[in-house]
Amino acid sequence: MSEDPEPSRNISGGLEGGGVAAEFDPAEAETRAEAVVDRLGELYWQKTYGGQDAFTCLVRTILSQNTSDKASQPAHDALLERYGTDDSGDADADLAEALANATQSELAETISSAGLYNQKSETIIDTAEWVLEEFGSAAAFDAFVKDEPPETVRETLLSVRGVGPKTADCVLLFAGGRGGVFPVDTHVHRIVRRLGIAPPDADHEGVREVVERDVPATKCGFGHTAMIQFGREYCTARNPACLEDPDACPMGDLCDQVGVYPATGEVVDPSETLE
Template sequence: MPSLFESAEFDARQAKALLVHERLCQEYGAPFRFFSQKDALSELVSAVLSHRTRNQDSYKAYQQLRARFPAWEDVRDAPVAEVQAAISSCTWPEQKAPRIQAMLREISERCGGPCDLAFLADMPVAEARAWLESLNGVGPKTSAATLLFSTLRIPAMPVDSHHHRVAQRLGLISTKTGPDAAHEQLAALLPTGWDAQQVYDHHEAFMYHGQKCCYFQAPACGRCVVLDQCPYGQQRLGRPA
């Protein structure tokens, strides 16, 4: 019996994913400029700060942390109360401060020197992600964001809540597929030869669609450029599939 990734159903999902990619990229103006110029370790810390936090608050926390501690080794070795105070604008600083310090200590111990993740550039994507996800508190979204958004520009695809919602409604993944499993399933739909810009465009296009049209509540299905590919939208508007 063929596996999911070898079946006719998978081929159909992949074709749909690429068609949707083309339309959404055209709709929202791809190629998109990378928003971040952080090194990988800085991107990792920034991603941890952003968990369950508004962008403006996590940005403020990151900027305050860097202003207070010029080097990541300084953050690693500081009293936890000082780190917590520096990131007070994000949610749960009392949890994130010790988590970030523990993560920095583990990276230092594994690498045997200064805190640096530049070596990930020499690994295959799957190995680089596995290395990051072996750190306590780092999941698929954080590992992919670290690799793709940082200056490493490694083609690992993060799936945020907007991307996840759009993919479910389109039928690219099941409505029962959680965020972690979605990373593997949605990444498998992309051509293996895509570079970081193409993967970034795919993620950003799906994210923008979730933000600008496929809302969590009252999605604007009537003006959706991929409505003909969307079982959810067609059912919602009472149109035949």
């Protein structure tokens, strides 16, 4: 396992984000997807997730859409500082109520570092209003996410404008602590197809179906966060480590290099290999 801890400021919340170290036995994997996740666990970290406040997690994930953690984390911190406390400064305010009553222009200014701040501020306010209308409070929404069947929670979240599959799955994983949930962001989508685990033309839902089928439920959480880190360090979109040195990537023997052509230096989206 890497000596470097999981980054303390990312979508999972890092070491203080509600997760705990998971028991991890790198026994012989039954699928190639599990073998990849086993190696990621040894390379980075093994954790079980859950325990975050569901509405706060939902807002955090909306802020992270189409931007990096480096850009969205300051926006999240600023949002909580402005709307996450009551008049006396206590952190007991109902964040959903505060954001439902927020002025869109003020909220947009507060989260401006996250990019697409006008669109995201509208989505956050709409989502806060939805939480109050459907559940009455952020606390009741939190209980819904943690107690109801995952399929019910996911279907309900997907009915909300601006909430897509990755956002819904992040709430299920990081707030609900649900095993077997493997959110698919751009890194996971690229890597799973590049490795050859999912078909080159699989969309995000197609990739999710494959990894949730082939990776044990207890390994999906850290498989998601560790694969993101792997995508940042090794399997980048334009310049993967294997492009110049086939031995530089810790997944080299498990990867089909779909869309990566070291002989020519060309890198394309895996789906383009079908054309």
